[in-house]
Amino acid sequence: MSERHLNIKSLVMYYRTLRGEVKAVDDVSFSLPKGETIAVIGESGCGKSSLAKSIIRLLPRNVSVYKGAVLFNGLNLMDLDEETFTKEIRWTKITYVPQAALNSLNPIIKIGDQMIEPLLLHQKMSKGEALERAAKTLKAVGVNEAFLHHYPFELSGGMKQRVIIAMSLLTNPELMILDEPTSSLDVLTQANIMNLLKNIKRELKISMIFITHDVSLSSELADKVAVMYAGQVVEFSDAETFYKNPLHPYSQKLMESVPTLRTDKKLGFISGSPPSLLDPPKGCRFADRCPFIFEKCIKDPPIMHLNEGFYAKCWLYEKE
Amino acid sequence: MSSPLLHVENLKEYFEIRRGLFGKRGYVKAVDGVSLTLAGREAISIVGESGCGKTTLGKTILRLYEPTDGKIIFRGKDITHLGWKELKWYRRETGLVQQDPFGALPPFMTVKRILEEPLIIHGIKDRKEREERIYKALEGVKLTPIEDFINKYPHMLSGGQQQRLVIARSIILEPKMIVADEPVSMLDASVRIEILKLLQDLQTRYDLSVMYITHDLSTTRYFSERIYIMYAAHIVESAETKELLVNPLHPYTRALLNVIPDPDPSNRFLIKEVPTGEPPNLINPPTGCRFNPRCPNFMKGICDAKEPSLIEASKGHYVKCWLYG
Ligand SMILES: Nc1ncnc2c1ncn2[C@@H]1O[C@H](COP(=O)(O)OP(=O)(O)OP(=O)(O)O)[C@@H](O)[C@H]1O
Ligand SMILES: Nc1ncnc2c1ncn2[C@@H]1O[C@H](COP(=O)(O)OP(=O)(O)OP(=O)(O)O)[C@@H](O)[C@H]1O
Numbered sequence: 001m002s003e004r005h006l007n008i009k010s011l012v013m014y015y016r017t018l019r020g021e022v023k024a025v026d027d028v029s030f031s032l033p034k035g036e037t038i039a040v041i042g043e044s045g046c047g048k049s050s051l052a053k054s055i056i057r058l059l060p061r062n063v064s065v066y067k068g069a070v071l072f073n074g075l076n077l078m079d080l081d082e083e084t085f086t087k088e089i090r091w092t093k094i095t096y097v098p099q100a101a102l103n104s105l106n107p108i109i110k111i112g113d114q115m116i117e118p119l120l121l122h123q124k125m126s127k128g129e130a131l132e133r134a135a136k137t138l139k140a141v142g143v144n145e146a147f148l149h150h151y152p153f154e155l156s157g158g159m160k161q162r163v164i165i166a167m168s169l170l171t172n173p174e175l176m177i178l179d180e181p182t183s184s185l186d187v188l189t190q191a192n193i194m195n196l197l198k199n200i201k202r203e204l205k206i207s208m209i210f211i212t213h214d215v216s217l218s219s220e221l222a223d224k225v226a227v228m229y230a231g232q233v234v235e236f237s238d239a240e241t242f243y244k245n246p247l248h249p250y251s252q253k254l255m256e257s258v259p260t261l262r263t264d265k266k267l268g269f270i271s272g273s274p275p276s277l278l279d280p281p282k283g284c285r286f287a288d289r290c291p292f293i294f295e296k297c298i299k300d301p302p303i304m305h306l307n308e309g310f311y312a313k314c315w316l317y318e319k320e
Numbered sequence: 321m322s323s324p325l326l327h328v329e330n331l332k333e334y335f336e337i338r339r340g341l342f343g344k345r346g347y348v349k350a351v352d353g354v355s356l357t358l359a360g361r362e363a364i365s366i367v368g369e370s371g372c373g374k375t376t377l378g379k380t381i382l383r384l385y386e387p388t389d390g391k392i393i394f395r396g397k398d399i400t401h402l403g404w405k406e407l408k409w410y411r412r413e414t415g416l417v418q419q420d421p422f423g424a425l426p427p428f429m430t431v432k433r434i435l436e437e438p439l440i441i442h443g444i445k446d447r448k449e450r451e452e453r454i455y456k457a458l459e460g461v462k463l464t465p466i467e468d469f470i471n472k473y474p475h476m477l478s479g480g481q482q483q484r485l486v487i488a489r490s491i492i493l494e495p496k497m498i499v500a501d502e503p504v505s506m507l508d509a510s511v512r513i514e515i516l517k518l519l520q521d522l523q524t525r526y527d528l529s530v531m532y533i534t535h536d537l538s539t540t541r542y543f544s545e546r547i548y549i550m551y552a553a554h555i556v557e558s559a560e561t562k563e564l565l566v567n568p569l570h571p572y573t574r575a576l577l578n579v580i581p582d583p584d585p586s587n588r589f590l591i592k593e594v595p596t597g598e599p600p601n602l603i604n605p606p607t608g609c610r611f612n613p614r615c616p617n618f619m620k621g622i623c624d625a626k627e628p629s630l631i632e633a634s635k636g637h638y639v640k641c642w643l644y645g
């Protein structure tokens with residue numbers, strides 16, 4: 001286990017606000033072997049983007065607590081000073097496609113100029129070299145290199161997303177963090193992008209953290225799955241087990257609410273809403289919505305290890 | 321089956337646009353010859369990608385836009401070109417659940433006030449009656465206990481609760497038909513089903529017909545009796561829900577069905593066949609079949625030459641594609 005490529009241990013990140021501390025990432029642990037993809041799924045506000053930002057160390061100013069360990073090839077990224085981290089990790093070995101990145105392209109700067117900026121800045125490449133790299137990467141994601149000289153507003157949503165993915169590939173990263181990379185795209189465009197990501201995974205062997213609220217879509221990439229609820233990972237599992245047999249009561253209810261096209265199933269939903277992250281319950285955070293609640297659930301369930309490092313954070317899986 | 325509640329024939333809605341101040345006039349043909357019927361208590365789905373004209377179709381049917389051409393018959397009455405005054409009756413009989421509920425609710429009004437407003441506009445003067453209706457609507461959408469909600473402002477409600485409020489407002493005049501425009505696409509999976517079940521429940525309770533607009537084919541299976549597939553302002557296929565999902569005919573429908581995943585770990589090993597490109601703009605759509613530049617079954621000289629007509633391929637199953645003659 002120790003030589004795992006990415007190993008996240010007890011990661012915590014809180015925001016300070018006028019109303020109190022938002023416990024957005026609250027003791028999250030999981031690991032990922034090289035070349036594999038972990039899907040992080042969960043509903044709006046559960047802390048997925050905050051988790052991504054904590055890993056890539058893009059912390060908003062109002063972060064009040066940030067602790068735990070992010071081990072990447074054995075190195076604790078949280079120990080690095082900002083300069084080393086920027087030079088060696090962020091946008092080089094680990095790249096990040098933020099949520100709603102489509103809107104982050106500057107509409108009045110040519111695609112080529114936007115693409116090469118980090119190469120000039122962080123990798124000290126010459127302009128010619130950088131443009132060549134950009135052209136090659138664009139081609140690899142299925143965009144004609146002529147688009148280097150176009151402006152973002154001339155591109156469709158799907159093309160823009162390809163450009164953004166190309167930008168995150170430029171430095172031959174080992175790990176890509178993709179936050180909802182297809183959520184504003186149409187079904188067919190989304191499927192094209194998923195094909196692209198599968199090819200990247202297969203051919204370049206890049207590891208990925210794929211963040212999405214769409215359970216069905218997550219199965220298009222996931223080798224491992226982490227289910228987040230109210231700031232915590234409540235289940236960490238491998239894809240083969242998870243999609244057939246989710247363990248945590250929240251995962252089960254979530255799966256029940258996913259409509260399927262190919263099989264008949266009775267749909268369910270979860271009544272109520274997730275707790276506030278300002279003052280989450282002391283015990284299990286899912287307790288007041290859980291169909292299996294029993295006496296123990298008023299205490300915080302620890303991580304219950306199952307086989308091969310996978311776990312559920314639920315009293316039902318306590319070993320005698 | 322009784323005569324339909326709503327019958328729409330060859331409906332067109334063109335928006336005039338100008339390129340530049342003195343530029344040439346052009347039209348966005350957002351709805352371009354759509355026909356459909358909706359029976360009492362029936363739910364139909366209109367499915368298609370962004371920009372294909374779904375919202376425009378819904379709003380034109382509700383006469384929030386003046387139709388460019390075609391016919392809208394509601395309860396046997398031609399309402400296509402009724403004036404605003406005569407339309408008041410139609411407004412009471414129909415409702416709209418707007419796309420993007422978060423923008424739809426006035427932030428400085430309480431739940432009570434939001435629901436009372438349409439009642440006042442439609443001349444329900446008796447305060448007690450208004451109150452009764454408000455209670456009934458809140459109960460209908462299960463915003464209960466009512467006392468907990470009635471004095472709240474929209475920002476105090478969760479996304480799902482806001483959406484239920486929007487639905488309550490759309491049924492407060494007890495309409496016979498509502499257009500639900502992407503009523504759940506902004507909501508989390510676990511709440512979506514709750515809202516859709518609610519709509520289904522209202523359908524029986526209020527004898528309501530529902531036109532459900534969505535880009536998400538996977539929910540339609542559970543919530544509508546008939547599906548219309550829309551592409552670039554046209555209906556390209558329609559059939560009963562089961563039939564359409566089991567036996568899709570149009571290459572566009574087939575592509576949609578093929579790419580929508582079910583949660584299954586084997587998905588990650590498959591690269592899917594996906595038509596490339598994007599839907600056309602509606603100012604200058606392709607000649608012939610509008611799907612032809614993306615179609616895997618494209619036949620040169622046929623598909624790009626002439627527009628196919630909508631034909632009945634089997635009983636009740638319509639398709640607009642040259643593969644079927
Ligand atoms: N800068 C910030 N300051 C204070 N609170 C924040 C900040 N950013 C996020 N939050 C809060 O932290 C919680 C987690 O937010 P986050 O964006 O990580 O959720 P998410 O799972 O990515 O949601 P979504 O699916 O909607 O993108 C939310 O309650 C959010 O309101
Ligand atoms: N008032 C308007 N004036 C001009 N063009 C319009 C107007 N309303 C819509 N359109 C255009 O008509 C086309 C259809 O738009 P519409 O909103 O009906 O699509 P839609 O299928 O509802 O899309 P979405 O899934 O994104 O909601 C689009 O090209 C849109 O830009």
Ligand code: SF4
Pocket residue numbers: 248249250284285286287288290291292293294297301313314315316
């Ligand atoms: S710990 Fe208890 S309340 Fe929490 S998910 Fe498990 S059974 Fe449900």
Ligand SMILES: [Mg+2]
Pocket residue numbers: 048049050099179
């Ligand atoms: Mg997010």
Ligand SMILES: [Mg+2]
Pocket residue numbers: 374375376419501
């Ligand atoms: Mg719309």
